[in-house]
Amino acid sequence: xxxxxxxxxxxxxxxxxxxxxxxxxxxxxxxxxxxxxxxxxxxxxxxxxxxxxxxxxxxxxxxxxxxx
Amino acid sequence: xxxxxxxxxxxxxxxxxxxxxxxxxxxxxxxxxxxxxxxxxxxxxxxxxxxxxxxxxxxxxxxxxxxxxxxxxxxxxxxxxxxxxxxxxxxxxxxxxxxxxxxxxxxxxxxxxxxxxxxxxxxxxxxxxxxxxxxxxxxxxxxxxxxxxxxxxxxxxxxxxxxxxxxxxxxxxxxxxxxxxxxxxxxxxxxxxxxxxxxxxxxxxxxxxxxxxxxxxxxxxxxxxxxxxxxxxxxxxxxxxxxxxxxxxxxxxxxxxxxxxxxxxxxxxxxxxxxxxxxxxxxxxxxxxxxxxxxxxxxxxxxxxxxxxxxxxxxxxxxxxxxxxxxxxxxxxxxxxxxxxxxxxxxxxxxxxxxxxxxxxxxxxxxxxxxxxxxxxxxxxxxxxxxxxxxxxxxxxxxxxxxxxxxxxxxxxxxxxxxxxxxx
Numbered sequence: 348x349x350x351x352x353x354x355x356x357x358x359x360x361x362x363x364x365x366x367x368x369x370x371x372x373x374x375x376x377x378x379x380x381x382x383x384x385x386x387x388x389x390x391x392x393x394x395x396x397x398x399x400x401x402x403x404x405x406x407x408x409x410x411x412x413x414x415x
Numbered sequence: 416x417x418x419x420x421x422x423x424x425x426x427x428x429x430x431x432x433x434x435x436x437x438x439x440x441x442x443x444x445x446x447x448x449x450x451x452x453x454x455x456x457x458x459x460x461x462x463x464x465x466x467x468x469x470x471x472x473x474x475x476x477x478x479x480x481x482x483x484x485x486x487x488x489x490x491x492x493x494x495x496x497x498x499x500x501x502x503x504x505x506x507x508x509x510x511x512x513x514x515x516x517x518x519x520x521x522x523x524x525x526x527x528x529x530x531x532x533x534x535x536x537x538x539x540x541x542x543x544x545x546x547x548x549x550x551x552x553x554x555x556x557x558x559x560x561x562x563x564x565x566x567x568x569x570x571x572x573x574x575x576x577x578x579x580x581x582x583x584x585x586x587x588x589x590x591x592x593x594x595x596x597x598x599x600x601x602x603x604x605x606x607x608x609x610x611x612x613x614x615x616x617x618x619x620x621x622x623x624x625x626x627x628x629x630x631x632x633x634x635x636x637x638x639x640x641x642x643x644x645x646x647x648x649x650x651x652x653x654x655x656x657x658x659x660x661x662x663x664x665x666x667x668x669x670x671x672x673x674x675x676x677x678x679x680x681x682x683x684x685x686x687x688x689x690x691x692x693x694x695x696x697x698x699x700x701x702x703x704x705x706x707x708x709x710x711x712x713x714x715x716x717x718x719x720x721x722x723x724x725x726x727x728x729x730x731x732x733x734x735x736x737x738x739x740x741x742x743x744x745x746x747x748x749x750x751x752x753x754x755x756x757x758x759x760x761x762x763x764x765x766x767x768x769x770x771x772x773x774x775x776x777x778x779x780x781x782x783x784x785x786x787x788x789x790x791x792x793x794x795x796x797x798x799x800x801x802x803x804x805x806x807x808x809x810x811x812x813x814x815x816x817x818x819x820x821x822x823x824x825x826x827x828x829x830x831x832x833x834x835x836x837x838x839x
Binding site for chain 1: 454458557580582638698723727782788824830
């Protein structure tokens, strides 16, 4: 898994163009956030965590629960 | 030439928090104002199983120093009934409440559900996001506390982010620690001990137990081009301690497939489950956000694997369709599939359940079996005045088990949200 991760990271770095600060207008929009709605995301993750056996991926920690 | 460089430097600084802004709350509020997100979620499951009401409030502010602070409170009120792990039988079944003082009966042919399920949860959390070392690095510290009548969880996290490559690349390293305490109603059941008839003892001898979880995550966020952002995370999680569900049981069957009658005095034909006291998980997560002419696509994939034998694949897709004037419609699709835990069972034989033969671990929890979950949802949001937004979203979640002996699950959610900001 390490190798895949490293390869993908290097591939990314080599494949992408450098976007200058003045060209980041679209990237700066709230709708372009990785997580546009923290509340929706947290509520969804809580539901899935209590009904499925997997968790995590997006970040660390995030409130334990006796539901699983 | 010099002035060009000056302008470039200024623009670089102006966009300094861009990547961080995309990794924390997308605060539209002006500096110094509180950006408040509120929502109430209604959750309900088919066949009168669990229903929940969950109000949330979250407040975020960027200080004059460029720090971002967040406070959040979640309340969770659950009622209804939940599967116990026992199988449907062709006779009426009698179960004892966790307290050992009462019983409930399930008619022949019906799925055993424990309708004493009732809980209230309060979760409080906070985070502080600040510049560290220089303008290119940030540290996010977080803490959370959640409390249910039988469960307490305390957690801390630290996330270090560093920008490279003209702020087109951000590396992150995060660590999370969580310490949980469980005090189940009636106490901690003894693994593989029989459920007892009401008022004859409980086989729940310990009062409480605990577990700890350590998470480590490495991530990279990369600007691919003017319209595309990509994220990769690699996560490692180690849990140790009590990981059984103290309310879950397993039916014990004879060679004909009927509930066993070879029982000790006051024993019922169900035994308490037992899971390993450690778990190692690894996750690989990929997300891409892409800006079309107006609309935005947000798609992610997660691979999860652990030493319990659970491998899962999750694909998540949001499409934000701009309606104009700040309103949007956002369909959501999610596909999830998991393999069963190595110790997932639907029932045990008399020999397996007998104390003499030792099976180390077994659980009939439907969440540890092989299944697929499909989610379809849609969200609508519209601005209200210049400083607030109203939203509503509805989702249908459908869980289909591979083994028909486990119960399927259909649930429905509807959520109302109201976001606003104000200067304090």
